[in-house]
Amino acid sequence: MEIKENRKNILLVDDEKSIIDMYGMAFEMENFNCTKTTSVTQAIQEINKNKFDAIISDINMPELNGYSFRINLLNNEKTANIPFIFLTSKDDYNSTMKGYDLSADEYISKTTNPTLVVRKVKSILERARKESKQVVAEIVNSVKETNEELIEMTPPLIEGIKINHLHLPFMDIPGGDFIDYIKINEENTAVVLCDTQGKKWNAWLVGFALLSYVRSIIRTQFQLSASNDPAQILDKINKFIYNDEKLSTFFSSISVVVINSKTKEINYCGAGDLPLLLLSGNTVKEYQSEGLVAGITEEGGYTNIKIPFKNGDTILLITDGVTDIDINENEKLGFENFIKLFASVADSHDLLVTLKQNLAKTAISGFTDDLTIIEIKNEEGE
Numbered sequence: 001m002e003i004k005e006n007r008k009n010i011l012l013v014d015d016e017k018s019i020i021d022m023y024g025m026a027f028e029m030e031n032f033n034c035t036k037t038t039s040v041t042q043a044i045q046e047i048n049k050n051k052f053d054a055i056i057s058d059i060n061m062p063e064l065n066g067y068s069f070r071i072n073l074l075n076n077e078k079t080a081n082i083p084f085i086f087l088t089s090k091d092d093y094n095s096t097m098k099g100y101d102l103s104a105d106e107y108i109s110k111t112t113n114p115t116l117v118v119r120k121v122k123s124i125l126e127r128a129r130k131e132s133k134q135v136v137a138e139i140v141n142s143v144k145e146t147n148e149e150l151i152e153m154t155p156p157l158i159e160g161i162k163i164n165h166l167h168l169p170f171m172d173i174p175g176g177d178f179i180d181y182i183k184i185n186e187e188n189t190a191v192v193l194c195d196t197q198g199k200k201w202n203a204w205l206v207g208f209a210l211l212s213y214v215r216s217i218i219r220t221q222f223q224l225s226a227s228n229d230p231a232q233i234l235d236k237i238n239k240f241i242y243n244d245e246k247l248s249t250f251f252s253s254i255s256v257v258v259i260n261s262k263t264k265e266i267n268y269c270g271a272g273d274l275p276l277l278l279l280s281g282n283t284v285k286e287y288q289s290e291g292l293v294a295g296i297t298e299e300g301g302y303t304n305i306k307i308p309f310k311n312g313d314t315i316l317l318i319t320d321g322v323t324d325i326d327i328n329e330n331e332k333l334g335f336e337n338f339i340k341l342f343a344s345v346a347d348s349h350d351l352l353v354t355l356k357q358n359l360a361k362t363a364i365s366g367f368t369d370d371l372t373i374i375e376i377k378n379e380e381g382e
Contacts, residue, residue, distance in 0.1 A: 003204065006034065007051065008032050008054070008125060009032070009033045009053050010032050010033065010055075010056065010121065011037065011052045012036045013039075013057040013061070014038065014061070015058065019058070019087075019110065020036040020038070021124075024036045025114075026114035027118055029338045035050065035052070039064075040064035045304040053125060054083040054124065055082055055083070055084050056087050058086075058088055059088040059099075060089070063293055066088065067098065067102065070102045074102065080219075083105045083121075083128055084104050085104065085106040085107075085108060085112075085124070086104050087117065088108075106120055106124060122200055155181060158189060158259060160264060160378065160379075160380035161376065162375070163374070163376050163377075164351075164352055164374075165374045165376065166356055166373045167295045168178065168370070177193070177194065177195050177321070177372040179193055179372065180194075180218065180219065182219055182222050186257055188260055189259050190222055190228075190230070190233075190259075192218055192254065192255070192256055192332070193254070193317045193372060193374055195253045195254075196252050217237055218233070218237055221233050221236045221237055224346060228267065229257050229258075229304065230256035230267055230269035231291075231304045233256060234271050234291060234294070234302045235300060237254070238271060238292075238295065241295035242296075248262055251294065253293050254270065254369065255268070255270045256270070256277070257315070265303070266306065266307035266308075267306060269289055269302050269303065270288075270291050271292060274320060274323065274335065275287055276288075276316070277317075278307060278309075278315055279301060279307075279314040279316075281312075284338075284342055284343050284346075287305050289305060290304070311379070311380050314375060314376070314377045315377075316342060316374065317373070319372045320339055320372075321367060321369035321371040321372065322359065325362060326363060327364060328364060345358060
C-alpha cells in the first residue's frame with residue numbers, strides 16, 4: 001500500500017477481510033493511511049517496515065491471537081508505546097478486563113459504528129499528542145533550569161580584560177555547547193568552550209548529561225593540579241574520556257584559554273576545535289591547535305600556543321554552530337566568511353550583539369545548531 005505523507009498511519013489486524021475492508025474505508029475517508037492485514041504474522045512484518053501511529057487488532061485469529069500480539073508489542077521498546085485498540089466480538093466482562101490488563105487504550109465491540117471507532121481513535125491520538133508535548137515541555141524546562149549552571153554564568157572580572165559570551169541554543173533547547181570560567185589561582189583564569197556531537201533528541205538528552213560530566217571532569221583536573229598549562233589539562237581530560245566506556249562513545253571538541261591577569265599572557269590549546277581568532281589592529285589571525293577531538297585516541301597530541309595579546313586586541317572562540325549557518329540552499333557561512341564578518345564589525349560598541357544581528361540576517365532558515373561565541377578583549381590601556 002502507498003503511504004501518503006502528513007497522514008496518521010493506522011494498522012488494522014483481523015482475519016475477516018470484510019471487517020478490515022469496512023473499517024479501512026472508514027479511516028481512509030477521514031484521511032488516515034490504513035494498512036490492512038489478516039494475521040499477526042503479516043502485522044509484525046508491516047511493523048518492521050513502517051511506523052504506525054495506532055494499531056487496531058481483533059482477538060480471535062488463527063496462529064497467534066490478539067492477546068499474544070499485544071504481549072509481543074509490549075515486550076519491544078520500539079512498539080510498546082504505540083496506542084493499541086482491541087476491536088472484537090468478545091465483549092464479555094472477562095475478555096474486556098484482560099484487554100485492559102494488557103494496557104490497551106480502548107476495547108471496542110465490532111458492533112460499534114465504524115465512524116464512532118474512527119472518532120475514538122482520533123481522541124486517543126490527540127490525548128497521546130498532548131501527553132507527549134507535556135512530557136517534552138517538562139524535560140526542556142527542567143534542563144533549561146539546570147543549563148543555567150552550564151551557560152548563563154557571569155564572566156569573571158579580570159583587571160584590564162573584558163570577557164563576554166553569546167550563546168543561542170538550537171530551537172531554544174539547552175545542550176550541545178557549554179562555557180566555563182575557572183579560577184586556577186590568584187593570577188590565572190581558564191576560559192573553556194566545549195561542543196559535543198549530536199542534534200537528535202536521544203543524542204541531545206545523553207549529550208546534556210555528558211556535558212555536565214565533562215564539565216565536572218575539567219574543573220576537577222584544574223583544581224587538583226592547580227596547573228595553568230592547558231595542554232596538560234586537555235591531555236588528562238582526553239585520557240579520562242578515552243578510558244571511560246560510556247564517555248568514549250561521544251566526542252567533544254574543547255577550547256581552553258588560560259589568561260594571566262598580571263602579565264596578560266594568553267596560553268591556548270584545543271581538542272578538535274575551530275581555530276582561535278585574534279584581531280590585532282585591522283588584521284584577523286587564526287591560531288589552529290593540532291590536538292585531536294577528546295576521546296578519539298589515548299594520545300591527543302596537545303600542545304600549547306602562546307598568543308600575543310596587546311592592548312586593544314580581541315580574541316574570539318566559536319563553535320561550529322556559527323560556521324554551519326546556511327546562507328543559501330547550497331552553501332554554509334564557513335570559517336573564512338565569518339572572519340570577514342568579524343573584521344567588518346570589530347569596531348562595534350557591542351561586538352557580540354552586532355555579530356548576532358548580522359548572523360541572523362545571513363541565515364536563510366534560522367540557526368541550525370547551538371551557536372556560541374566567547375569574546376576576550378585586552379582593555380588594559382583604556
